[in-house]
Amino acid sequence: MMAVSIYSLSNLFRIYLLRRYIHIFLGEEMEERISGKEVLLYMGFFLVNTCMSIAFHSVWLNILINVAGISLIVSIYTKSMKTVLFLTCFIYMIHMVCDVISAFLLDSLEREISMVSGVTTAFLILIGELLMEKIVNFRKNTDEVQNIPLIFVPLCSMATVVFLVSKISSKEGRMIIVAVSSSLLFINFVVLYLYNMLLKAFHEKYDNEILKHKVQIYANQMNIILQNESKVRALKHDMKHHMNELKLLAIKNEDGLIQKYIDSMEEFIHNPKEIISSGNTEIDSVLNYMLHKAKEELKDVNVRIQLPKAIGHSFDINIIVGNLLENAIEAAKATEEKLLNLKIGVKQGVLRIEMENSFCKELLVMEGVGKTGYLGDGRMRFQTTKKDKSEHGFGLYNVQKIVEKYNGIMEAFPSGERFFVKLILYI
Amino acid sequence: MYHIGICDDGKNICASMEEMVLQYAEKKEIPVEIKVWYTGEGLCDYLKQGGHIDILFLDIELFHLSGIEVGDYIRNRLEDRRMQIIYISGMPSYAQQLFKTQPMDFLIKPIEQIQIDAALSLAMKIVGKSMDKFEFQSGREYFYLPFGNIMYFTSEGRKIRIVMRGEEREFYGKLKDVADELPQEFIIIHKSYVVNREYIARYTYEAVEMTDGTVLNISKVNRKQVREIILQEGM
Numbered sequence: 001m002m003a004v005s006i007y008s009l010s011n012l013f014r015i016y017l018l019r020r021y022i023h024i025f026l027g028e029e030m031e032e033r034i035s036g037k038e039v040l041l042y043m044g045f046f047l048v049n050t051c052m053s054i055a056f057h058s059v060w061l062n063i064l065i066n067v068a069g070i071s072l073i074v075s076i077y078t079k080s081m082k083t084v085l086f087l088t089c090f091i092y093m094i095h096m097v098c099d100v101i102s103a104f105l106l107d108s109l110e111r112e113i114s115m116v117s118g119v120t121t122a123f124l125i126l127i128g129e130l131l132m133e134k135i136v137n138f139r140k141n142t143d144e145v146q147n148i149p150l151i152f153v154p155l156c157s158m159a160t161v162v163f164l165v166s167k168i169s170s171k172e173g174r175m176i177i178v179a180v181s182s183s184l185l186f187i188n189f190v191v192l193y194l195y196n197m198l199l200k201a202f203h204e205k206y207d208n209e210i211l212k213h214k215v216q217i218y219a220n221q222m223n224i225i226l227q228n229e230s231k232v233r234a235l236k237h238d239m240k241h242h243m244n245e246l247k248l249l250a251i252k253n254e255d256g257l258i259q260k261y262i263d264s265m266e267e268f269i270h271n272p273k274e275i276i277s278s279g280n281t282e283i284d285s286v287l288n289y290m291l292h293k294a295k296e297e298l299k300d301v302n303v304r305i306q307l308p309k310a311i312g313h314s315f316d317i318n319i320i321v322g323n324l325l326e327n328a329i330e331a332a333k334a335t336e337e338k339l340l341n342l343k344i345g346v347k348q349g350v351l352r353i354e355m356e357n358s359f360c361k362e363l364l365v366m367e368g369v370g371k372t373g374y375l376g377d378g379r380m381r382f383q384t385t386k387k388d389k390s391e392h393g394f395g396l397y398n399v400q401k402i403v404e405k406y407n408g409i410m411e412a413f414p415s416g417e418r419f420f421v422k423l424i425l426y427i
Numbered sequence: 428m429y430h431i432g433i434c435d436d437g438k439n440i441c442a443s444m445e446e447m448v449l450q451y452a453e454k455k456e457i458p459v460e461i462k463v464w465y466t467g468e469g470l471c472d473y474l475k476q477g478g479h480i481d482i483l484f485l486d487i488e489l490f491h492l493s494g495i496e497v498g499d500y501i502r503n504r505l506e507d508r509r510m511q512i513i514y515i516s517g518m519p520s521y522a523q524q525l526f527k528t529q530p531m532d533f534l535i536k537p538i539e540q541i542q543i544d545a546a547l548s549l550a551m552k553i554v555g556k557s558m559d560k561f562e563f564q565s566g567r568e569y570f571y572l573p574f575g576n577i578m579y580f581t582s583e584g585r586k587i588r589i590v591m592r593g594e595e596r597e598f599y600g601k602l603k604d605v606a607d608e609l610p611q612e613f614i615i616i617h618k619s620y621v622v623n624r625e626y627i628a629r630y631t632y633e634a635v636e637m638t639d640g641t642v643l644n645i646s647k648v649n650r651k652q653v654r655e656i657i658l659q660e661g662m
Contacts, residue, residue: 279520349629407632
């Protein structure tokens with residue numbers, strides 16, 4: 001009875017881990033919420049798997065059920081046969097390896113407690129999963145919360161179980177081992193759950209940050225529009241007066257004064273806060289907001305924007321432009337030159353952004369970056385020049401991620417006292 | 428000799444632009460012939476009667492026929508893809524359709540000499556290159572085609588087909604050998620396609636759409652390379 005309950009408990013934990021494994025690889029295709037269909041499938045797999053292995057003790061049957069179950073579960077997340085095959089093999093391989101390791105560990109102690117081998121296997125699988133997650137996230141260059149310390153939880157749990165097994169051999173002792181194992185399993189589960197909650201809260205905070213930023217930007221654009229409106233109204237109101245004035249000057253043949261007068265009218269209507277008016281309200285608002293900031297803090301700001309009024313992906317383009325400008329202004333501010341050049345254009349279905357800013361070489365620390373700013377895999381790794389690392393939330397990584405989303409490419413490299421960013425993406 | 432056209436409904440602007448173009452031509456010692464129109468209709472009539480223009484400065488806000496309509500007429504009715512169109516406008520925003528007429532550049536009034544210089548230098552480079560000729564042998568005869576007329580090369584078996592606007596030519600050869608001889612505007616997108624970038628209406632990561640509507644696939648091996656070329660192209 002004890003053996004059955006501990007076995008099914010560890011099996012349940014193992015199946016929960018299965019979902020985490022799949023999530024590592026198919027994270028983007030999976031829904032946040034767990035659907036009823038998913039729960040049913042996992043529970044079904046768990047019941048069949050547990051009953052069969054307890055009833056028959058057949059290795060081959062066990063393998064068959066596991067492979068079939070895993071592939072069935074994977075196939076609800078993806079339609080690609082190749083992916084299903086790969087993930088099933090991969091996950092099953094890890095399970096086997098963990099099984100073998102834990103059997104080997106316990107066997108070497110020459111104690112006949114096969115029931116806890118399921119528990120140690122589950123811990124090993126969890127360790128494997130956490131490592132895997134780290135590797136995949138590192139490859140994808142995502143900035144997730146560190147999860148390496150988390151590995152100590154299953155590691156210590158496993159060590160405890162193995163230690164207990166090696167020390168205790170009496171009948172009553174087994175009871176203790178089973179109790180400790182089950183509570184350790186439970187603790188591991190709770191820790192994982194809390195960790196997930198933490199991640200979620202972190203993401204929400206990040207989203208809020210973006211939203212706040214956006215609201216600010218829109219408010220700014222709204223202001224510009226209102227200001228323009230009131231200026232036009234004022235000009236209209238005074239039109240008759242202006243006309244008379246100009247007519248009088250024309251009668252007197254005062255060409256110089258006419259020119260001056262028109263210039264002053266032009267200056268009146270000009271809104272210094274409206275730097276860009278490409279007609280694309282969304283992108284205009286970000287540019288006006290950021291460039292206004294740039295003009296306040298920098299000396300030499302040159303901008304050239306050629307954008308159609310309607311453009312796809314303007315939300316993502318805004319994130320790119322906002323991030324790049326924020327970094328550039330931050331860097332250029334600290335220099336003598338205080339220079340920023342920005343060019344944005346659309347041609348042949350390709351959006352192109354080119355930016356150049358002055359920067360202090362000393363502030364930029366690079367890790368193994370080649371001349372072009374590429375690492376071997378075509379990614380860049382620049383260390384933030386910001387003092388507060390937690391501010392680094394909006395960075396080149398995010399830009400890179402969006403550029404990749406649209407199959408684009410980005411290049412960022414320092415050259416002398418200037419820092420260059422060039423990117424294209426298909427729209 | 429470059430044929431340069433200026434079309435704007437403001438006579439003063441036309442005069443000052445003509446002046447600036449002449450100044451550039453004199454400085455660089457390039458022979459130019461400048462023609463000026465105040466309406467889009469006048470310009471279209473001239474082109475319809477077989478008039479030739481290499482580089483056109485075209486105002487967007489013309490009376491009656493707008494600059495965009497003129498651009499559309501040149502590209503789609505007259506099927507002239509070689510003419511370099513530089514739009515000029517008093518407003519900094521652009522309509523979506525404008526981008527379909529393959530503009531080379533936009534200038535916003537007031538226009539300064541330095542902008543004219545930059546636009547002309549680039550336009551002349553493009554026009555000048557397209558005047559060079561591609562040489563090939565078919566049977567015992569040699570043929571010459573201006574590079575600027577060629578949309579793309581495609582290979583079918585041992586044959587190479589040259590696709591131009593409404594016209595095609597064939598000869599025997601290897602596409603790889605041909606590609607080595609071609610100027611920079613031509614890019615290899617597939618083992619059987621080499622295309623002239625001037626004739627690409629739209630890029631995606633997987634394919635290019637040519638100005639005549641043909642869609643040609645970019646093969647998987649070439650995608651990254653093509654993307655790199657676009658990135659390095661500059662504004």
